[in-house]
Each structure stands twice: as C-alpha cells, then as structure tokens.
Amino acid sequence: MQIEFKATKRDAQGTGASRRLRRAGQLPGIVYGGAGDVRLVQMDHNELYHLLRKEAFHSSVLTIDIDGSKETVVLRDTQWHPYKQQVLHIDFQRIDSGQKMHLKVPLHFVNGDVSPAVKLGGCMIAHPINEVDIQCLPANLPGFIEVDLSALNAGETIHLSQLKLPAGVEVVHHGEGDPVVANATVAKGPAPEAAEGEAA
Numbered sequence: 001m002q003i004e005f006k007a008t009k010r011d012a013q014g015t016g017a018s019r020r021l022r023r024a025g026q027l028p029g030i031v032y033g034g035a036g037d038v039r040l041v042q043m044d045h046n047e048l049y050h051l052l053r054k055e056a057f058h059s060s061v062l063t064i065d066i067d068g069s070k071e072t073v074v075l076r077d078t079q080w081h082p083y084k085q086q087v088l089h090i091d092f093q094r095i096d097s098g099q100k101m102h103l104k105v106p107l108h109f110v111n112g113d114v115s116p117a118v119k120l121g122g123c124m125i126a127h128p129i130n131e132v133d134i135q136c137l138p139a140n141l142p143g144f145i146e147v148d149l150s151a152l153n154a155g156e157t158i159h160l161s162q163l164k165l166p167a168g169v170e171v172v173h174h175g176e177g178d179p180v181v182a183n184a185t186v187a188k189g190p191a192p193e194a195a196e197g198e199a200a
Helices: 015-023 045-051 190-199
Strands: 001-011 026-032 039-044 062-066 069-080 087-094 101-110 123-126 131-136 145-148 157-158 180-186
Touching: 001 045, 015 026, 026 045, 039 045, 045 087, 101 190, 145 157
Parallel strands: 001 062, 026 087, 101 145
Antiparallel strands: 001 039, 026 039, 062 069, 069 087, 101 131, 123 180, 157 180
C-alpha cells in the first residue's frame, strides 16, 4: 500500500512555536536518520490524524513530500494529548532501500471460527501477542503477518517460532523462550452449585 502525504519545512522551534502551530491546525514533526540531516517539519493535523487511524500507516514504507522533495520514511513515534483527540508531535525515520530495517507489524488472526478448538472443543482463543517485531529490507515489508488458526485444537498453542513469514522477513525476539501467539482454552461453565440452583 502506497501512502504519501505532504509536509513543509518548519523553522520555528520550542514549546511556544509548537503551541502556535497546533492552534493553527498544524502538527509539528521531525524527520531523521539515514544520510540526510534532521529536518523539522509541519503537517496538516487532520490529515495525519486520519492517517494514524489506518493500521497500514503504522507498518508501511511511507513517502513524505517536504516542499516538493520526497523522502522514504517509516513512522517511529507519536505523542498524543492526554485526553483530547489531538496528536502533539510525530517522528519519522528515513530508510535505505538496501539496508534491513526493524519495525513492528500487526498480526491478523484468521479462521478461528472454523478451528476444531472452537467448533468441537467449545474453546476460547486468546491472542497474548497482537504485533511482532520483524527485520527485513523495505521492499519486503509486509503490512501484517497472518496467523492461521484453522488447525488449532483444544489445549494447543501457536508459538512465535511457528509463524509463517513472508520471504525475506525474520522475527526479532529479544526475550527468552518462545512466546505464545495464540492459545485455545476451554470456556469456563457455571459453577456446580449455580448449575444445581438453576435446575431447581
């Protein structure tokens, strides 16, 4: 998915300048990394607010057009107002098409309703992990990784190491062990006393 948006160079710095930008409907941001210099930018707040609501914006290679000069970036950080639906600041990092990059991408769980665990075992499927840190070249960056639950039986689990990854993509896991991505547990029924009371 190709996502492109516009920005303009921002000269004024500091808290007061950023506050004035926000009052004018602008969003202050920064572009850093790669071979270029750090660039302070400003964007239309509403445009970026709506882009941030799209899952793909968080896990895609983006094109930012800064006064007619286009750069390839990924989203690195956003700062939100504590209680308003307002973005306060946004960070983008340049990427190099020839260098591997790290990024978190979402997991999409599919076919859970047809799995033996649900259809035959009356289980609930839990997703302890909803996103995963990957490493790949920008051209290989997937918008998401699919987790197929169709063969999951009652009491079984799917681990991080069992994910089917697209070509050129590898998982980056810094902790110990092999984290559980999905598991099927039997849904708890009513307590025996409650069942007897209902029968009476």
